[in-house]
Amino acid sequence: MEGAAPELPVRSTPPERVVFHLGPTNSGKTYESLQALAATASGVYAAPLRQLAHEAYAKLSALLPAGTVGLSTGEEEVDPHAPVVCCTVEKAPLRGELLVLDESHWVADPERGHHWARLLLTGEFREMHLVSAAEAHPLLAPLVDDARSVDVVHHQRLSRLDVLRAPVRTTGVRPQTLVVAFSRKTVYAVAAELDRHRPGRVGVLYGALPPATRREVIERFTTGELDVLVTTDVIGHGINVPAATVLFAETTKFDGTELRPLRSWEAAQIAGRAGRYGLTGHGTVGVLTGVRGLKPSVALVSLGAEVARGDRASDLPRRAPRLRPELADLGAREAADLPEALVRWQAWARAATRDEAMAPDDVTGLVLRVQALLPLLRGPLGAVGDLHTVWRLVTLAIDYNPPRRTRWLVLARAALRHAAGLPVAPELVLPDVPVGGSVEDYEQAAAAARDAQMLLRQFPGVAGLDPDDASWVEEECAEAISEMLPDAIAVSRSSACAECGTPIAPWFSTCRPCSAPRGRARDGHPRPGGRDGRRAPRSGSRQGRRPTRSGRA
Numbered sequence: 108m109e110g111a112a113p114e115l116p117v118r119s120t121p122p123e124r125v126v127f128h129l130g131p132t133n134s135g136k137t138y139e140s141l142q143a144l145a146a147t148a149s150g151v152y153a154a155p156l157r158q159l160a161h162e163a164y165a166k167l168s169a170l171l172p173a174g175t176v177g178l179s180t181g182e183e184e185v186d187p188h189a190p191v192v193c194c195t196v197e198k199a200p201l202r203g204e205l206l207v208l209d210e211s212h213w214v215a216d217p218e219r220g221h222h223w224a225r226l227l228l229t230g231e232f233r234e235m236h237l238v239s240a241a242e243a244h245p246l247l248a249p250l251v252d253d254a255r256s257v258d259v260v261h262h263q264r265l266s267r268l269d270v271l272r273a274p275v276r277t278t279g280v281r282p283q284t285l286v287v288a289f290s291r292k293t294v295y296a297v298a299a300e301l302d303r304h305r306p307g308r309v310g311v312l313y314g315a316l317p318p319a320t321r322r323e324v325i326e327r328f329t330t331g332e333l334d335v336l337v338t339t340d341v342i343g344h345g346i347n348v349p350a351a352t353v354l355f356a357e358t359t360k361f362d363g364t365e366l367r368p369l370r371s372w373e374a375a376q377i378a379g380r381a382g383r384y385g386l387t388g389h390g391t392v393g394v395l396t397g398v399r400g401l402k403p404s405v406a407l408v409s410l411g412a413e414v415a416r417g418d419r420a421s422d423l424p425r426r427a428p429r430l431r432p433e434l435a436d437l438g439a440r441e442a443a444d445l446p447e448a449l450v451r452w453q454a455w456a457r458a459a460t461r462d463e464a465m466a467p468d469d470v471t472g473l474v475l476r477v478q479a480l481l482p483l484l485r486g487p488l489g490a491v492g493d494l495h496t497v498w499r500l501v502t503l504a505i506d507y508n509p510p511r512r513t514r515w516l517v518l519a520r521a522a523l524r525h526a527a528g529l530p531v532a533p534e535l536v537l538p539d540v541p542v543g544g545s546v547e548d549y550e551q552a553a554a555a556a557r558d559a560q561m562l563l564r565q566f567p568g569v570a571g572l573d574p575d576d577a578s579w580v581e582e583e584c585a586e587a588i589s590e591m592l593p594d595a596i597a598v599s600r601s602s603a604c605a606e607c608g609t610p611i612a613p614w615f616s617t618c619r620p621c622s623a624p625r626g627r628a629r630d631g632h633p634r635p636g637g638r639d640g641r642r643a644p645r646s647g648s649r650q651g652r653r654p655t656r657s658g659r660a
Contacts, residue, residue, distance in 0.1 A: 374411025
């Protein structure tokens with residue numbers, strides 16, 4: 108490691124032109140950028156969510172000849188080498204004719220912003236179209252200041268957005284309404300209240316649902332099969348649905364560190380989903396009342412609406428874009444060098460970026476992963492734990508936060524054992540489809556299958572499996588969840604005491620009198636049985652069979 112001299116990432120060929128598309132939600136920014144990409148018929152569309160990549164893929168496929176447009180995400184590939192590729196930012200190629208980078212303000216995200224920064228600093232495209240909230244322009248402009256020409260296009264919202272004067276009760280929610288809450292349990296509690304008045308016409312949308320289920324729920328709402336969609340802030344990341352109204356059931360969220368009020372830019376991203384141009388006409392935004400324990404702030408929602416209309420600047424955090432190292436930046440020669448090399452890189456990067464429009468990413472998580480792997484690299488596994496293999500394992504896009512930390516380590520160990528020619532039990536890598544489980548059981552199995560896909564795309568053949576096998580499990584879980592959701596909503600008792608039925612806040616299972624005598628909390632899971640006493644479907648219809656190598660049972 109002596110003499111290792113990291114360098115800031117640079118590109119050899121600067122873009123000829125950069126176009127900033129700046130403005131509030133529903134202002135046509137993405138539409139104009141996609142039109143430019145379709146006209147060029149060569150390039151990349153990159154976004155933070157698979158859902159947005161799918162939307163762009165569908166729109167561009169309708170405009171261009173068959174085989175011209177591909178799709179590339181962490182879990183799926185469709186013609187990934189096509190002239191036009193729609194992808195998540197992590198999968199974006201680093202060169203091409205034209206780049207459309209949607210939701211570019213994600214460069215300020217503390218977890219994933221480094222992917223946006225790396226693409227903007229090193230991407231070699233003749234032309235770039237950066238789609239963003241106007242407040243992010245000061246963060247983005249220095250990353251592309253080598254461009255030969257820069258144009259800034261300011262977009263105005265295309266539809267009106269009004270704030271409702273009075274709160275809306277659960278009995279008064281109209282069709283084409285999004286209701287927003289910020290936890291899985293609260294989403295179900297609110298949906299259960301609304302389902303009483305619109306049986307079977309209420310859907311739910313949140314991050315833990317498999318992507319296929321999310322797409323199906325969005326499609327059901329879009330076609331009018333569902334009147335109301337209760338959703339988390341996942342809806343605020345540019346997903347387009349024909350919503351005339353957005354109602355906030357709560358205006359505080361847990362951000363992983365603390366429970367806090369929404370920032371105005373977060374409220375604006377969500378409120379702006381109301382009134383989609385060409386779909387619903389003008390929109391309205393307000394608050395929902397009547398759910399025990401939830402007290403949304405009308406003032407905060409009104410502020411979010413002002414920002415969404417473009418009448419007021421938001422409080423988008425002024426975080427500097429993040430820089431994260433690549434293996435070539437570290438000067439490490441073997442896996443054991445990585446912890447020290449990462450610490451040295453971070454110290455160097457802090458000094459090197461002091462006068463730059465960026466900041467080094469915190470590499471503590473990478474160091475912890477390496478330190479967790481190093482004890483495994485003894486005996487037969489040591490022979491296969493070379494520097495490049497270990498780096499590929501520690502940078503897998505698999506959650507390393509508790510309680511999922513063990514899952515990543517199990518998968519990494521499985522990959523090393525496979526490389527060493529040692530047996531690996533398939534169930535360690537890919538879980539069976541649950542039999543007769545709850546919605547949450549299927550969600551967890553689908554998440555584990557997505558993790559397996561991530562591993563198997565980098566290390567195919569582990570435990571005799573390939574990515575299609577993991578995709579099959581995820582699809583089976585998604586299908587099961589889609590069938591179970593209506594009854595799961597109808598029987599949810601999250602806003603009533605599981606013992607006596609007294610209304611309580613959604614994050615409690617029992618009221619104080621019922622919980623005190625026993626001195627312990629109940630789990631609050633709904634009892635078997637759906638609307639009108641019917642049992643929830645799929646209680647044993649899936650046998651949990653492991654797929655064959657072809658992906659079929």
